[in-house]
Amino acid sequence: MNDELAIEVRGLRKRYGDLEAVRGLDFAVRRGEVYGLLGPNGAGKTTTVEILEGYRDRSDGDVTVLGHDPQLRARELRERVGIVLQSTGIYRHLTVREVLAHFAGLYPAPRGVEEVIELVGLGGKEDARTRTLSGGQLRRLDLALALIGDPELIFLDEPTTGFDPAARRGAWDTIRSLKALGKTVVLTTHYLDEAQALADRVAIVKDGRILVEGAPSELGAGDGATRYRVAWRNGSGLLNQRETDDPTSLLHELTSAALERGERLDSLSVTRPTLEDVYLELTADA
Amino acid sequence: MPEPRSVAALSWRQFRLERTMFWRNPSAAFFNFLLPLLFLVLLCAVLTKQSDRDVIVPGIAGMAVLATTFSALAYNVVFLREQGILKRMRGTPLPSGAYLLGIAGNAVANTAIQVVLIVVAGKVFYGIDWPQDVPELVLFVVLGVVCFASLGVALAHAIPTFEAATVYVNVIFLPVVFISIDAAHDPAFLRGIAEALPLAHLIDGLSAAMVSGEGLGDEWSALGVLVVWTVLGVALAIRGFSWEQRRG
Numbered sequence: 001m002n003d004e005l006a007i008e009v010r011g012l013r014k015r016y017g018d019l020e021a022v023r024g025l026d027f028a029v030r031r032g033e034v035y036g037l038l039g040p041n042g043a044g045k046t047t048t049v050e051i052l053e054g055y056r057d058r059s060d061g062d063v064t065v066l067g068h069d070p071q072l073r074a075r076e077l078r079e080r081v082g083i084v085l086q087s088t089g090i091y092r093h094l095t096v097r098e099v100l101a102h103f104a105g106l107y108p109a110p111r112g113v114e115e116v117i118e119l120v121g122l123g124g125k126e127d128a129r130t131r132t133l134s135g136g137q138l139r140r141l142d143l144a145l146a147l148i149g150d151p152e153l154i155f156l157d158e159p160t161t162g163f164d165p166a167a168r169r170g171a172w173d174t175i176r177s178l179k180a181l182g183k184t185v186v187l188t189t190h191y192l193d194e195a196q197a198l199a200d201r202v203a204i205v206k207d208g209r210i211l212v213e214g215a216p217s218e219l220g221a222g223d224g225a226t227r228y229r230v231a232w233r234n235g236s237g238l239l240n241q242r243e244t245d246d247p248t249s250l251l252h253e254l255t256s257a258a259l260e261r262g263e264r265l266d267s268l269s270v271t272r273p274t275l276e277d278v279y280l281e282l283t284a285d286a
Numbered sequence: 287m288p289e290p291r292s293v294a295a296l297s298w299r300q301f302r303l304e305r306t307m308f309w310r311n312p313s314a315a316f317f318n319f320l321l322p323l324l325f326l327v328l329l330c331a332v333l334t335k336q337s338d339r340d341v342i343v344p345g346i347a348g349m350a351v352l353a354t355t356f357s358a359l360a361y362n363v364v365f366l367r368e369q370g371i372l373k374r375m376r377g378t379p380l381p382s383g384a385y386l387l388g389i390a391g392n393a394v395a396n397t398a399i400q401v402v403l404i405v406v407a408g409k410v411f412y413g414i415d416w417p418q419d420v421p422e423l424v425l426f427v428v429l430g431v432v433c434f435a436s437l438g439v440a441l442a443h444a445i446p447t448f449e450a451a452t453v454y455v456n457v458i459f460l461p462v463v464f465i466s467i468d469a470a471h472d473p474a475f476l477r478g479i480a481e482a483l484p485l486a487h488l489i490d491g492l493s494a495a496m497v498s499g500e501g502l503g504d505e506w507s508a509l510g511v512l513v514v515w516t517v518l519g520v521a522l523a524i525r526g527f528s529w530e531q532r533r534g
Binding site for chain 1: 303306307368374376377379529
């Protein structure tokens with residue numbers, strides 16, 4: 001076990017009867033890193049995360065989380081991990097402050113209730129019964145409950161679903177502040193801009209396998225999948241666009257031809273594929 | 287004073303939270319709490335002969351045990367499972383045993399309050415003396431609580447959704463109460479069913495402790511049937527327990 005790693009997964013498999021939801025995953029999450037798991041519905045993301053959280057037993061492979069095997073469900077491990085599940089209810093008849101105070105009592109060294117309320121942006125709602133909260137506010141309470149124990153490792157399963165754009169930015173700031181505190185975050189999301197904005201590294205998962213892994217800005221670079229897009233306006237003002245995996249040669253060709261003709265290439269741009277381009281290309285059904 | 291995060295301290299903490307929530311939820315308070323008391327008042331208003339009331343009061347005490355444990359826990363576990371609260375609690379360091387003790391303790395607190403209210407009402411309004419044999423009463427209430435609480439949790443495994451819970455619970459609760467409250471006067475066919483089930487035996491034991499004063503020596507068969515159902519209930523409650531809603 002490498003102390004630099006918060007999570008190490010080797011050859012992970014999970015079968016439900018005849019269905020194999022996870023088919024041999026290998027990945028590692030470094031301490032202090034925000035790691036994103038991306039993929040379409042049914043890709044195996046949630047199954048994988050729930051195995052790491054200790055909710056499910058794996059069928060095969062090795063998994064280490066903060067030095068523990070999560071399926072043994074050691075209390076010491078659960079004290080160091082915070083979890084935001086995809087959809088979970090909460091005690092409807094209690095107030096925000098009461099719920100957080102109750103959960104704080106379950107951990108050895110919790111953060112302050114008021115501090116966490118401010119951190120997730122629920123200030124002013126402390127004394128509201130949870131059943132009166134909006135969907136976005138409940139999601140923030142989920143995040144608050146995951147943070148109350150001051151965990152080292154935080155699992156966020158689609159943490160901003162149902163947020164309006166401003167609340168989403170707020171949640172992003174909270175997640176960035178966790179990273180600044182040295183916490184490790186495992187994030188599953190459908191929102192590619194969210195992964196691009198937050199994750200140090202992402203893995204794109206489909207059909208229970210990792211298709212590609214790397215920093216969002218570099219994903220796909222260097223392998224055959226990368227297509228740079230070069231766009232410019234020709235002499236008659238028409239917008240041209242061409243894709244290439246060798247932008248250097250294409251630019252040379254375009255610019256020297258233009259210089260020979262004594263023209264300018266207006267609006268010339270070269271764009272790297274976004275995470276979204278890579279994602280859509282990789283997860284498209286053949 | 288136990289260490290603040292010991293299993294005992296955490297059970298107590300969860301118990302107190304469950305009590306707070308119980309009193310803030312009027313519909314739960316009504317069905318678990320007022321319904322058996324309402325039955326007591328109505329039945330004793332209709333049946334004024336002392337010999338009838340001697341049957342009704344321990345019968346309602348048995349019904350109260352069933353309502354506060356079996357029905358309440360079946361509803362509660364299905365609700366907590368469907369809402370995802372069981373799953374959420376499972377992700378915290380709270381030991382599962384402490385959590386379940388807190389929930390069961392909430393049900394048992396209701397049972398204790400109900401039985402005391404029924405005993406007091408029997409003495410004050412319905413011509414029944416204080417219980418003849420208090421240790422016997424406590425023994426039967428405790429055994430009844432464990433038996434019906436475990437059967438309620440076991441039933442929760444069979445209930446698919448919270449919407450369906452009312453049907454599942456009442457299709458058992460109402461007929462069983464009906465045939466068990468005065469099993470001795472049931473037609474032979476119904477008496478056979480009632481005597482195979484635990485409630486009539488609980489009421490039998492409660493009646494001995496509260497009214498007739500027959501000692502434990504006369505109640506071995508009632509105890510035996512209750513113990514058999516308790517063992518079955520505990521085994522089924524543990525075996526099928528699921529922390530989350532089955533999907534689809």
